[in-house]
Amino acid sequence: MATTESTGTEFTSDLGTLAGEEHAPPGIGPYRLAARRLRRNKVALAFGALFLLIVIICLLAPVYANHIAHTTPSANHLTDQIRIDGKLKDVVSESGIPTGPTWHGRFFLGADTNGRDVAVRLLYGGRNSLVIGFIATFITMVLATILGTAAGYFRGWIDAILSRVFDLLWAYPVYILGIALGVSLAVGGLNLGVTQLKGNSLGVPAVIIGFIYVPYVAKPIRGQVLGLRSREFVDAARAMGQGHTRIMFGEIIPNVTSTIIVFIPLIIANAILTEAGLSYLGAGVQDPNPSWGTMISDGIRLIPSAIHLTLVPGMMLVLCVLGINVFGDGVRDAMDPRAKVRIEH
Amino acid sequence: MGRFILHRAVSTIALLFAISILTFLIFQAIPNGDPSVRLAGRLATPPDIENVRHQWGFDKPIYVQYVKTMGKIINGTVVSYTQQINVMDEIKRALPATLSLAIGAGIIWFSLGVLFGFLSAMRAGKLLDRGLTVLALIGVSTPVFFLGAMMLYYLGFKANLFPLGNYVKLTDDPWQWFYHLLMPWFALSVLFIGVYSRVLRGTILDTINEDYVRAARAKGISERRVMVRHVLRNSMIPVISLFGLDFAAVIGGGAILTESVFQLHGVGQYAADSIFRLDVPPVLVISMLTAFTVVILGALVDILYALLDPRIRL
Numbered sequence: 001m002a003t004t005e006s007t008g009t010e011f012t013s014d015l016g017t018l019a020g021e022e023h024a025p026p027g028i029g030p031y032r033l034a035a036r037r038l039r040r041n042k043v044a045l046a047f048g049a050l051f052l053l054i055v056i057i058c059l060l061a062p063v064y065a066n067h068i069a070h071t072t073p074s075a076n077h078l079t080d081q082i083r084i085d086g087k088l089k090d091v092v093s094e095s096g097i098p099t100g101p102t103w104h105g106r107f108f109l110g111a112d113t114n115g116r117d118v119a120v121r122l123l124y125g126g127r128n129s130l131v132i133g134f135i136a137t138f139i140t141m142v143l144a145t146i147l148g149t150a151a152g153y154f155r156g157w158i159d160a161i162l163s164r165v166f167d168l169l170w171a172y173p174v175y176i177l178g179i180a181l182g183v184s185l186a187v188g189g190l191n192l193g194v195t196q197l198k199g200n201s202l203g204v205p206a207v208i209i210g211f212i213y214v215p216y217v218a219k220p221i222r223g224q225v226l227g228l229r230s231r232e233f234v235d236a237a238r239a240m241g242q243g244h245t246r247i248m249f250g251e252i253i254p255n256v257t258s259t260i261i262v263f264i265p266l267i268i269a270n271a272i273l274t275e276a277g278l279s280y281l282g283a284g285v286q287d288p289n290p291s292w293g294t295m296i297s298d299g300i301r302l303i304p305s306a307i308h309l310t311l312v313p314g315m316m317l318v319l320c321v322l323g324i325n326v327f328g329d330g331v332r333d334a335m336d337p338r339a340k341v342r343i344e345h
Numbered sequence: 346m347g348r349f350i351l352h353r354a355v356s357t358i359a360l361l362f363a364i365s366i367l368t369f370l371i372f373q374a375i376p377n378g379d380p381s382v383r384l385a386g387r388l389a390t391p392p393d394i395e396n397v398r399h400q401w402g403f404d405k406p407i408y409v410q411y412v413k414t415m416g417k418i419i420n421g422t423v424v425s426y427t428q429q430i431n432v433m434d435e436i437k438r439a440l441p442a443t444l445s446l447a448i449g450a451g452i453i454w455f456s457l458g459v460l461f462g463f464l465s466a467m468r469a470g471k472l473l474d475r476g477l478t479v480l481a482l483i484g485v486s487t488p489v490f491f492l493g494a495m496m497l498y499y500l501g502f503k504a505n506l507f508p509l510g511n512y513v514k515l516t517d518d519p520w521q522w523f524y525h526l527l528m529p530w531f532a533l534s535v536l537f538i539g540v541y542s543r544v545l546r547g548t549i550l551d552t553i554n555e556d557y558v559r560a561a562r563a564k565g566i567s568e569r570r571v572m573v574r575h576v577l578r579n580s581m582i583p584v585i586s587l588f589g590l591d592f593a594a595v596i597g598g599g600a601i602l603t604e605s606v607f608q609l610h611g612v613g614q615y616a617a618d619s620i621f622r623l624d625v626p627p628v629l630v631i632s633m634l635t636a637f638t639v640v641i642l643g644a645l646v647d648i649l650y651a652l653l654d655p656r657i658r659l
Contacts, residue, residue: 168363171636173599175613179620180371180628273488277602280490281617293488300494300606304502314491321486329482 030258037334044330051323054316058130061123068108073124074288077115097305110308112298118312125290126316129272132206132291136271137264139210144217145260149248151218152225163222166215174212175277181208182283200286205278209271217263224256258335265328269321276317292317349647357640364636365418365629369411372625418630427622432630436612442512443611446533446603447595449526454534455588458541462584463577465542466549477542484539493532493606500528510608529607533600537591541584548580555579582653589646590639597635 038044065072077092092098098111101118109119151162169177185197185204197203228234229252237247272292278284279293280300287294292313299309381398389397398404402413417423423432465477501509507528513521552558553576561575562568594600598612605614612631619627 164359164363168360168367171360171639172364172367172632173594173597173635175599175601176616176620176628176632176635179601179617180368180632183620183623184371269486273486276488277490280488280602281605282621296488296491296494300490303494303498307498310491310494310498314488314495317491318483318487322483325482325486 034258034331034334038330041330041333044327044333047323047325048327048330049323051320051327054126054320054323055130058123058126061120061127064123065117065120071117071120073121073290074116077111077117098302098309101308109312110306112295112309113302113306118295118309121290121295122292122313122316125292125295125313126320128202128285128289128291129275129293129317130320132202132209132275132285133268133272135203135206136208136210136213136275137267139207140213140217140267140271141260141264143210143214144221144263145253145256147214148218148221149225149252149256152222153229153244153248153252155226155229159222162218166219166222169212170215170219174274175281178208178212178274178278179281179283181211182278186283186286200289202285202289204286205275205284208278209274212274213267213270217260217267220263221256221259224259225252228252228255262328262332262335265324265331269324269328272317272321272324350644353640353644357637360640361633361636364632365415366411368629368632369407369414369625372623372628373407414626414629418626418633423626423630425619425627426624427619428624432627435615435627436630436634439610439612439615441514442609443598443600443604443613444596445512445515445522445526446529446600446609446611447592449530450533450537450595450600451588451592453530454537454541454591455584457534458538459545459581459584461538462542462545463549465546466553467572469546469550474546478546481539481542484535485543487535488602489532489536489600490602490606492535493529493603496528496532497606510606512609512611529603529609532607533595533603541587544587545580545584548583549576552576552580578653582650585649585653586646589642589649593638593640593642594635597638598631599635 061073071077092111092113092115098113098115101108101110108117109122112118112121147162147166151159151166182205185208186200197207234247234251237251242250275284275291276293276296279291280297282297285291285294295313296310296317299306299311299313302309381394381401381403402410405413414423418432421431421433424430425432425435428435461477461481465474465481468474496507497509501507508521508525510529511525513525515522558571558575561571566574598604598616600611601613601617603609603613604611605617608614612634616628616631619631
């Protein structure tokens with residue numbers, strides 16, 4: 001279709017048919033095309049917005065705690081009473097059962113066994129879960145990109161060593177490795193050389209989770225780099241006398257960016273789920289920090305009497321992860337060059 | 346084939362050693378993790394502790410301790426620190442629960458995953474596909490311990506339809522065995538059904554456009570036969586490789602969350618409990634066991650590949 005106004009050389013007509021599949025003018029970049037496809041996927045956008053909304057609400061946790069609930073995430077109200085529909089009620093009954101949702105400013109979603117406000121803890125806990133998810137994803141993506149690219153680019157003994165390390169972590173059961181590291185670091189903290197992480201710091205689960213997922217991303221990147229390293233543009237860069245670092249960062253990594261982008265939402269979702277799992281087992285976020293996982297874990301012990309303690313953080317966690325998963329699915333469809341084929345059927 | 350087996354055997358042994366060293370080092374790094382203090386008991390005097398340390402060999406260099414522990418693991422006499430019972434016996438006791446969980450759940454998640462993925466691909470873009478996609482994404486977004494807790498509360502406690510966790514031996518009462526495992530099976534399967542149906546849907550939609558499918562249609566083969574023999578068969582490879590990994594991980598105690606929420610007392614729960622007691626020997630054995638099943642099933646999957654796709658040589 002672009003050929004009608006072009007000079008009609010074979011070269012432009014080729015370009016025209018390529019771009020014509022997408023009904024776009026020639027020369028539009030793959031990322032703009034992907035963004036365009038993503039913008040048409042209203043479901044993915046809606047769920048992406050849901051995730052963003054949860055992030056924003058969780059970031060506003062201090063505002064909610066100070067101005068609406070008038071408490072802090074770890075303040076106990078064991079002996080307090082609250083007024084519900086004009087009647088005074090114990091926050092935690094004498095038999096130790098906490099009150100359920102009041103749907104008012106204070107104890108909107110009820111209290112836990114220590115008389116702490118569940119809604120406030122939910123937001124602070126969500127903030128912690130999300131922070132861990134983001135930091136872990138950042139660690140995974142940076143390490144996986146560098147190690148995966150190095151393994152695929154240098155091959156030889158570097159690849160042999162790195163690939164064996166990936167295989168080792170891959171075959172090591174995720175949760176056993178996670179708990180083992182979690183328990184050992186929760187006791188001792190982590191010495192990173194530059195800084196020291198305390199045992200109950202949020203950084204500990206973030207580093208562990210970030211570390212665990214490296215092979216899952218590094219392996220596919222390595223595979224792609226193996227194919228890229230012998231392409232003409234890499235040969236050209238080498239012929240121009242560029243060094244290895246420059247070729248990797250300037251030529252190779254830009255060509256695996258779409259893979260990296262596709263993995264980001266997937267790893268965020270999995271990191272949040274893994275944090276919850278480790279915290280449920282007691283090897284993730286440590287007291288007094290709340291997280292969705294620790295809240296569910298605390299709630300499960302009280303399940304018959306106070307279901308809201310499990311239900312509230314659990315539903316929030318599912319909504320959040322669902323949001324990022326549906327959005328990530330949309331991103332993958334948009335980035336995948338074969339996505340068109342899939343939509344046709 | 347012989348070369349393949351030899352190569353795999355050598356790399357498996359190397360991997361198991363690497364995993365055991367890694368596990369050992371993780372536990373060595375724990376400060377105050379000195380097992381002799383806990384072994385000596387609560388009322389121990391410093392000489393008592395010193396005695397225990399000497400008896401168990403904790404005063405030896407790390408590599409000596411490692412070699413000794415590995416030796417005991419290989420001849421099956423390794424004893425846990427805190428309970429001081431034979432680790433192999435404990436694992437044998439926990440294995441039936443884990444195997445029952447893995448096999449039942451594996452059958453459910455593989456068959457439903459393939460069924461939903463196939464239906465989704467056949468009706469791609471239609472209502473059924475969208476419904477299944479939503480279900481799959483909810484499935485992969487729900488943590489199994491939360492799902493399990495909700496099932497226990499609503500189906501077990503409120504509706505009184507199912508027992509509240511625990512494992513009953515198959516040899517004791519086959520019906521109770523089945524009845525007690527039904528909820529854990531489904532809880533564990535949900536995540537995998539979601540993943541497998543999405544993966545299979547994607548590969549089927551890619552395969553449908555292959556030349557050999559067009560050729561098969563052109564030959565006049567019935568649509569049903571084209572779909573099952575040509576499309577489905579060739580789309581199964583990624584799903585089978587996933588299944589090998591996941592199934593192996595569950596057999597080796599990877600379903601820690603499911604086992605602990607339903608109190609099945611399987612291998613995974615034993616591993617988790619041991620980690621919290623800073624009890625190295627059981628963790629060493631179980632992490633090696635899991636890695637071993639992962640590697641062995643991985644090799645089986647590669648053999649299956651070659652059967653499914655004659656172009657693949659071992």
